[in-house]
Amino acid sequence: MSRRSTPTSNARAAALLRDRAASQRSPQKRRAYERAADAVLALDHPLESCLGSDGRLRKIPNVGPSSERVILEVLRGDSAESAVRAIAMAGGNTRGPGTADSHQHFLASADVAEALGNSTLEGPTLDDYQGDLQMHTTWSDGTVSVAQMADACRSRGYAFCAITDHAHGLSVAGGISMQELDDQKQEIDAINRRLRGRFRVIKSIEANILADGRLDLTADELAQVELVVAAPHSALRPDADQTERMLRVVSTPGVHILGHPRGRKSGVRPGLRANWTRVFAQAAKTGVAIEIDGDPRRQDIDFALARDAAAAGCFFALDSDAHAAFVDIAIAHARLAGLPPARIVNCWPLEWLLKWMRLRSTSTDQ
Ligand SMILES: [Zn+2]
Structure with a gap:
């Protein structure tokens, strides 16, 4: 065949x-x-x-x-x-x-x-993939603990994972308060001490993108974590073009990843409309990675849009958005788009990833 x-x-x-x-x-x-x-x-x-x-x-x-x-x-x-x-x-x-x-x-x-399994495709392989950068735990709307998530990732051979529970602005998803985030950080520190040198859990959060492109967290709050995924979870059905909203997000200091950019959900909503070429060009300029979300109902962005983002020069984050499952769908899209592993932050050695994270965290350029 x-x-x-x-x-x-x-x-x-x-x-x-x-x-x-x-x-x-x-x-x-x-x-x-x-x-x-x-x-x-x-x-x-x-x-x-x-x-x-x-x-x-x-x-x-x-x-x-x-x-x-x-x-x-x-x-x-x-x-x-x-x-x-x-x-x-x-x-x-x-x-x-x-x-x-x-x-x-x-x-x-x-x-x-x-x-x-198609060796004629040029994108990343499962072996290239070092760690998942969007995962949810019982601290928000996930079903497993931080330790269970870390163990599941280690058993897959990953070197790192980011725990990105929803921020407190998203009360429908049981968003994590700043006090709870503090407690979670201590839990993560303990796990990292236990796994020192073998695995690294990254302290992160998934911030919600508001209708005007601001986030549901202040700059000070963003600075409390190592990695920020910004993603739309509200105002998902406007008729108007959302380019300005998304340009604002990828220009926000401290944001690392634009998560499931369109907010589409199979059988529920088609997702936001924007001039993605302009959004990707700006993300390439600021160094914000564009996510391929591997949730089967999201698949956002998909392989076709990923080709446009690749042409604009973007970095990518391939994430499971795991409330339980894993990342194969996102890797499949990346392979169909032919994305070079060097452009995928999850395929970098941990050292590079941490360096990029710190650069984005301290960057003020827009
Ligand atoms: Zn999300």
Whole structure:
């Protein structure tokens, strides 16, 4: 079988199934389409290989007859019609949930496996990857402790990880107060003492980007941590262009990483619109890394936009955004974009990473 460097039909079919789910009134039907979308995303082979010579789909668990019809439309290449119908069902809004636009350039499991195993691609490998720079713990909305996260990263062979619980401005995600952050720092210091020389936990935070591009933390508060991921979690549905908002973030002293820049979420919202070329050019100038967020529902930025950021000269951060899972999706996007490991801060030796972090922390240039 020839090697692919473009995604399979799996993600496209899953996207249309999610669109169908979003347009159902009946909770049962909605759940059935959602389950089918999840099943297709998790398949380890292309849907094309499930097509029998009789033109029917071989049995896929959790995919019923209605979902099968959607998949067959995609495989026969007439899914444009489905997309138009879904848009019509979403009230003609071409950027809302239930539109093809909200799932652009998503990867399914089969795509991730193929990108990681395809030796003709030039991006980073799993072995190049040294550590995850966006992870959440029980201090905010994660499910595991700092120590458990560090152990999981060590078992993956990482050299470092950053603990980036949500800042206190984000109360919906159980944001961490400055007092709690202080307690967390002591916990991290103890872990680093225990693992000295073998692993390094980086004290970090995920700040929320407000509607005007300011953060939910003051400059003094930002200075309390070693690494700041700034990411949008509110004002995610404005019609207006968000270029100025994002330019302000990548020009803010003390910010290291622009996290999941568009704030898109599969089946929920398509994400912010901005002149990303201008945002990337400014980020390249200030040395702020652009994140490829590996959360399966986010995949933000994706491989296509990553190519634009690479052309602008940006650094990248490939993160799991783990509340539990890991980073393979982000690495797959980076490989499809052909990003050189030297531009990916997670692939740097710890010493380089710490040096870049300190440079950004103390930088005043905008
Ligand atoms: Zn986030």
